Amino acid sequence: MNRAVDLALLGGAAVALSGLMVGPILATDPKRIPLQHQPRRPESGLPVRRARQQEAATVRAARGLNRAAGTLAASVLADSSIEHYRGSFKNRAMVTPLIVSAMTLATSIHGTSDMRPSAHKARDITYLLAAATGLLGTGFHFYNVGKRVGGFSWQNLFYGAPLGAPMAILLSGLLGFCSERLRESRAASRPEIFHLPAGRTIAAVAGAGLLGTSGEAGLLHFRGAYHNPFMAVPVTLPPIGAVLLMRAAAGKAGREHAFSRVWMRLLALVGLAGVAFHAYGVSRNMGGWRNWSQNVLNGPPIPAPPSFAGLALAGLAALGLMKEHPHA
Amino acid sequence: MSDDALHSPRARHGRAPDVFRPGGWVPMREYDNDEAVDFAIIGTGAGGGTLACKLAEYGFSVVAFDAGPYFRPLEDFASDESEQTKLYWTDDRIVDGANPLQLGSNNSGKAVGGSTVHFAMVSLRFRPEWFKARSLLGYGADWPLDWRQMWDYYTEVEQALKISGPVSYPWGPPRPRYPYRAHPLNAAALALAKGCEAMGIKWTETPLATLSAPRGLAHPCVYRGFCVTGCSTNAKQSALVTWIPRALAAGAEIRDLAMVGRLEVEKSGLASGVHYQRENAWHFQRARNVVVAGYAIETPRLLLNSATDRFPDGLANSSGLVGKNLMAQSNQAVWGVMEDEIRSYKGPPSLAITEHWNYEDKGKDFFGGYAYMSQGPLPQLWANTLTGARGLWGARLVEQMKDYNHVVGLKIVGEMLPQESNRVTLADETDQYGLRIPRVTYAWCDNDKRLIDHSLKFMSRALGAVGARDIWTQDDDTCHLNGTARMGVDPDTSVVNADCRSWDIANLWICDGSVFPTVGGANPSLTIQAIACRTADRIRVLARRGELEASARLVARPQLSREVSHAAKASG
Ligand SMILES: Cc1cc2nc3c(=O)[nH]c(=O)nc-3n(C[C@H](O)[C@H](O)[C@H](O)COP(=O)(O)OP(=O)(O)OC[C@H]3O[C@@H](n4cnc5c(N)ncnc54)[C@H](O)[C@@H]3O)c2cc1C
Numbered sequence: 055m056n057r058a059v060d061l062a063l064l065g066g067a068a069v070a071l072s073g074l075m076v077g078p079i080l081a082t083d084p085k086r087i088p089l090q091h092q093p094r095r096p097e098s099g100l101p102v103r104r105a106r107q108q109e110a111a112t113v114r115a116a117r118g119l120n121r122a123a124g125t126l127a128a129s130v131l132a133d134s135s136i137e138h139y140r141g142s143f144k145n146r147a148m149v150t151p152l153i154v155s156a157m158t159l160a161t162s163i164h165g166t167s168d169m170r171p172s173a174h175k176a177r178d179i180t181y182l183l184a185a186a187t188g189l190l191g192t193g194f195h196f197y198n199v200g201k202r203v204g205g206f207s208w209q210n211l212f213y214g215a216p217l218g219a220p221m222a223i224l225l226s227g228l229l230g231f232c233s234e235r236l237r238e239s240r241a242a243s244r245p246e247i248f249h250l251p252a253g254r255t256i257a258a259v260a261g262a263g264l265l266g267t268s269g270e271a272g273l274l275h276f277r278g279a280y281h282n283p284f285m286a287v288p289v290t291l292p293p294i295g296a297v298l299l300m301r302a303a304a305g306k307a308g309r310e311h312a313f314s315r316v317w318m319r320l321l322a323l324v325g326l327a328g329v330a331f332h333a334y335g336v337s338r339n340m341g342g343w344r345n346w347s348q349n350v351l352n353g354p355p356i357p358a359p360p361s362f363a364g365l366a367l368a369g370l371a372a373l374g375l376m377k378e379h380p381h382a
Numbered sequence: 383m384s385d386d387a388l389h390s391p392r393a394r395h396g397r398a399p400d401v402f403r404p405g406g407w408v409p410m411r412e413y414d415n416d417e418a419v420d421f422a423i424i425g426t427g428a429g430g431g432t433l434a435c436k437l438a439e440y441g442f443s444v445v446a447f448d449a450g451p452y453f454r455p456l457e458d459f460a461s462d463e464s465e466q467t468k469l470y471w472t473d474d475r476i477v478d479g480a481n482p483l484q485l486g487s488n489n490s491g492k493a494v495g496g497s498t499v500h501f502a503m504v505s506l507r508f509r510p511e512w513f514k515a516r517s518l519l520g521y522g523a524d525w526p527l528d529w530r531q532m533w534d535y536y537t538e539v540e541q542a543l544k545i546s547g548p549v550s551y552p553w554g555p556p557r558p559r560y561p562y563r564a565h566p567l568n569a570a571a572l573a574l575a576k577g578c579e580a581m582g583i584k585w586t587e588t589p590l591a592t593l594s595a596p597r598g599l600a601h602p603c604v605y606r607g608f609c610v611t612g613c614s615t616n617a618k619q620s621a622l623v624t625w626i627p628r629a630l631a632a633g634a635e636i637r638d639l640a641m642v643g644r645l646e647v648e649k650s651g652l653a654s655g656v657h658y659q660r661e662n663a664w665h666f667q668r669a670r671n672v673v674v675a676g677y678a679i680e681t682p683r684l685l686l687n688s689a690t691d692r693f694p695d696g697l698a699n700s701s702g703l704v705g706k707n708l709m710a711q712s713n714q715a716v717w718g719v720m721e722d723e724i725r726s727y728k729g730p731p732s733l734a735i736t737e738h739w740n741y742e743d744k745g746k747d748f749f750g751g752y753a754y755m756s757q758g759p760l761p762q763l764w765a766n767t768l769t770g771a772r773g774l775w776g777a778r779l780v781e782q783m784k785d786y787n788h789v790v791g792l793k794i795v796g797e798m799l800p801q802e803s804n805r806v807t808l809a810d811e812t813d814q815y816g817l818r819i820p821r822v823t824y825a826w827c828d829n830d831k832r833l834i835d836h837s838l839k840f841m842s843r844a845l846g847a848v849g850a851r852d853i854w855t856q857d858d859d860t861c862h863l864n865g866t867a868r869m870g871v872d873p874d875t876s877v878v879n880a881d882c883r884s885w886d887i888a889n890l891w892i893c894d895g896s897v898f899p900t901v902g903g904a905n906p907s908l909t910i911q912a913i914a915c916r917t918a919d920r921i922r923v924l925a926r927r928g929e930l931e932a933s934a935r936l937v938a939r940p941q942l943s944r945e946v947s948h949a950a951k952a953s954g
């Protein structure tokens with residue numbers, strides 16, 4: 055194996071992973087940071103102040119979504135790098151998710167640090183591109199599985215192209231797109247996405263994403279025969295999170311959703327802990343980490359679990375928005 | 383060298399090799415030769431290893447002997463076909479008959495763990511009707527076992543070995559889900575699958591005794607395909623890394639490099655222990671019960687070699703059937719060359735299987751059945767096949783070897799019928815231990831030939847259907863030896879009863895592939911292990927009822943046994 059390629063890949067994975075770590079760190083105490091940047095004008099009257107607060111909340115939620123989209127993109131970048139390298143980039147199209155997720159990651163970092171309450175063309179385009187890539191990738195993966203001997207059999211679901219994986223970049227694109235729509239919404243009016251209440255829409259998208267990701271983990275952990283009891287975590291906790299988000303999406307205005315927010319934080323932690331568990335899983339292969347160049351490819355995908363963190367961050371952003379904009 | 387597994391015993395001084403940790407040891411209980419142990423077991427393979435584990439877990443005192451070395455797979459197994467011939471039983475034997483068997487690599491092992499150390503891991507259940515082959519299918523002999531009970535014991539073994547298998551199995555009555563998922567298919571397996579689809583029959587991923595996910599300290603399979611020369615990752619769930627460590631933990635002693643030459647029978651007619659050679663000296667281990675589990679050749683050889691004045695034809699042989707009804711399984715193949723690279727050596731050799739002709743009785747002009755599987759011969763074996771079976775040599779051989787990466791093959795495991803004339807007897811020559819060596823006589827009957835013929839024609843069409851060229855058939859190969867001490871319901875027509883207890887000597891048991899009355903068209907190891915589990919359960923029941931022979935004060939220490947089996951359940 056070419057050592058230089060290995061190192062480049064490892065470097066890429068490391069960058070992506072550190073990107074992942076930054077997300078949650080930024081996420082700590084999301085309420086405070088943006089408000090500090092608000093110029094305080096003591097003479098402003100109450101309604102104006104409320105409008106400002108709401109606008110700040112919208113941008114805050116938008117940035118939360120950038121962070122979520124970025125976490126997902128980083129996960130996809132690292133995961134598809136490893137998996138498609140393993141597949142020897144047999145088909146040229148296999149580099150697409152690498153390029154697109156790298157762009158999405160960069161875009162999301164840009165968005166996370168952007169306080170302006172307006173959409174950004176380049177970001178919009180990148181996110182749409184990401185969503186399109188996710189859709190196309192899903193199509194490719196379905197095609198790949200379908201054409202194998204036995205079609206959509208367990209064997210091919212386990213070992214063919216993972217059907218659910220490209221959904222992560224689709225979700226990243228969708229969440230990023232939602233983020234831009236949030237920034238566009240005018241103060242005092244209800245933030246909307248395609249005329250739907252923004253907070254509830256995002257909650258529903260994140261909830262569906264959690265369910266899908268959980269399904270993917272369920273399939274692959276079934277392949278691993280749930281040999282470690284912790285393998286049950288990503289198929290039990292996230293679906294509960296999905297239900298909580300769906301409930302919030304369908305619920306009345308003015309609820310606090312305190313428990314759901316705690317649950318989202320828990321899911322973000324689960325996503326990060328998954329990295330550690332998968333690293334341990336790698337160590338259980340022949341040769342352990344000494345034989346990393348083989349076992350990182352063979353063992354459980356280290357960069358996959360943070361997609362749960364990405365979706366949990368999106369859930370948090372949605373719940374935060376609904377707190378400030380009860381009707382959003 | 384003191385740590386040479388082949389020349390000096392490793393299991394002694396209160397410890398045995400820890401197969402999971404390089405250089406590691408696990409504590410081992412030891413028994414004095416003069417201390418009459420509850421069970422002396424000869425052989426630690428599929429039958430003996432399993433039984434040693436179960437009996438020790440039930441609280442019996444157990445010493446299990448093996449003539450072979452105690453290997454540490456992580457350290458001792460090289461990725462080298464020649465080096466690994468150290469796993470085979472290659473002591474002198476004489477073969478004759480119309481179809482002399484080729485003994486060695488493909489049918490017998492000599493190591494702690496027995497032949498399972500280098501077996502191909504295919505772990506199949508028998509078709510239920512085979513247990514009543516005579517009454518239901520009209521050939522061979524009935525087993526004294528009920529398939530429904532066997533179904534439960536199969537489940538126990540599948541769990542113990544964490545068999546990786548398909549999510550649902552296409553043939554036979556329902557079975558519980560395999561504990562681990564099937565492995566990914568290699569190109570050779572895909573060729574089998576496509577061939578089956580072209581022929582309109584079902585196929586599936588082969589249930590294999592190799593891990594598709596980690597298990598304790600054992601690593602999952604790395605798909606390098608050295609399985610039949612010994613697995614160096616411990617992914618293979620041989621007796622050496624499954625039953626034996628459990629047996630040690632439950633207090634059994636394993637004696638490696640200990641060749642049992644003769645069983646001792648007292649005047650009372652009961653067995654009293656075993657004579658064995660270890661470190662160039664003969665010793666005698668006293669035992670209340672003796673279990674022979676040396677595989678279908680060594681088991682009858684030992685019984686015959688232990689003849690006394692009272693039992694001049696050998697032990698347990700009042701029926702005259704010890705050594706008779708030896709059954710190999712037919713192992714013919716069809717080979718071809720594909721345009722695309724196949725690299726069939728990647729991964730376990732038989733990743734895909736069809737049992738169609740085991741379960742379908744229409745369209746057959748023979749009794750019995752066969753399964754066929756994808757193949758993955760390593761290069762040296764492949765060169766041997768080309769020289770031996772195809773008669774190639776020199777430039778033609780070199781030319782064919784260039785196609786190695788494109789070769790694809792299908793091979794059967796076929797049922798051969800029991801015939802008394804196929805048998806193990808004693809030759810006059812002696813081996814390195816001074817023991818008379820076995821003479822193995824074998825001939826195929828017409829039914830065997832018809833089955834082989836059917837399979838070769840069918841597989842040739844299947845290979846043709848996937849576009850293989852230069853298709854040729856390997857007409858003469860056999861594997862898996864069984865029979866020679868069949869179980870039954872009648873002392874006149876069988877050597878042991880359903881509990882593997884000899885009819886003639888109440889404290890002499892036979893627990894390995896020898897007890898099979900018929901072989902079916904499925905690899906035997908899962909059935910051997912299932913029978914061993916059943917035998918252990920029966921022994922426990924008999925002991926509790928005081929029905930193990932009266933003179934043996936054998937009572938399973940009830941308290942210990944409960945504790946141990948609890949612990950085993952908890953850890954299993
Ligand atoms: C290459 C190969 C591939 C195989 N593949 C499969 C497969 O895929 N699936 C399957 O089901 N089966 C397979 N088998 C068959 C399977 O391994 C055997 O059927 C099974 O191990 C037999 O179990 P056993 O207990 O009868 O004997 P063994 O497992 O052979 O154990 C017998 C042990 O007894 C010891 N012994 C014998 N005589 C004495 C003595 N006098 N004193 C001390 N020790 C003695 C031997 O050293 C040996 O270790 C394969 C076998 C081989 C060789």
Ligand code: SF4
Pocket residue numbers: 592602603604605606607608609610612613614615616617618729730
């Ligand atoms: S292919 Fe798997 S089972 Fe076979 S030797 Fe290699 S690791 Fe062991």
